[in-house]
Amino acid sequence: MNFKAASQGAVKAKVGMKSIDYFTQRPTLEADRGDREVITRDGRFRLSEDGELGRRELEKRLEQSSGEHLYRVVMSSGDVEMTAQETERWARNVLERNNIDNYMLVIHAGAQGHTDHPHAHVLIPAEKRFTVEDIRQLRVAGDMEQQQVAYTPRAMSIRQDYGDETNVSGKPGGKQPEREMENDGSQKKRTVDIQFGN
Template sequence: MATVVKARYRRVSSASGKAAAGMSSLDYFAGRPDRDMQRMDREILTAEGRYRLERDGEQARQQLSKELEASKGQYLHTLVLSSGNQDMTRLETERWARNVLEQSKIDSYMLVVHAGKEGHTQNPHAHVLVPTNRPLTVPQLEEMRRVGDREQDLMLKVEYGLKRDVQDVSSTPKGGGGKEIENTAADDTPKRSTQVDLQFGS
């Protein structure tokens, strides 16, 4: 499993243009049909809140448009982040994607998760809008991939450690004389190959 980062960006000449372009992308990300071809009303996550365009109506649109207009920079990126782990749930994908963005020093974003029942492919992923002062560079995107790999390794090790704890407890004989259970580190987690899939467009 390896993190995939795809990125495209456009330059916008005005705050209202940025809001219009951003809302068009959010409509697509949030409403894209699931595997059963049912139109969705997925959550749109920002650093400050959560919104659903259909459920929250015009109030959500106005708030998101306002945030886009107030965001810094003339560049609006659309990112796709995927960990490569097909077993990740919607909440796990959300937590992983947020960690990747925040550890990459991206604190202004709008994120929509396609995973679990709200997914439309076998690969859980997140679509992200990121306003910036200048285009993201290839080294920045490669660093995001590395951060994604580290976060995925950490999640797998935590999951592995929890499973080992459960196995150790369930296999410990009753009346073990007070001997403490010794937990082993999950250093034998298989290493993943690394690859970069970067897509640029104007």
């Protein structure tokens, strides 16, 4: 995470769009020019298709944003298996859990990735500087969201394979042995025991 001080709207727009161009056009792993979407809370822009109108709308949002700080943030869950869609959902949820609603997010994953590690670049206009505690809260939210990303598809798979009354114990990603527990000595009940590593 780093930031530029930019109190004037025109300066914010110029600095911000320079970052957006880099985020969206950085070459992919195959050395093709990137063509990535800019995702905001309320819309999506693909500058190669939206042209000058899309560019002008993003510039306007930056010009009108409040605050003197323009943060550039790289977010990664550390999970190399995440798809572009999962990376987007994870990053958006982390930001919004921390009450960051004004953002411009660009995903570098899947076909639009340029490393083996899916990640997101984010531009955040902010009124105040992020503190160490703010950053810690982002990390905590990132870990919590990652658990949800890892758990949800597997939980759906478990229900499909075993039915609702059967649960599985163990850590995400490994083989999950069934466990049966005695219930009142006469009936056996299958239980769920999901554990997440730190």
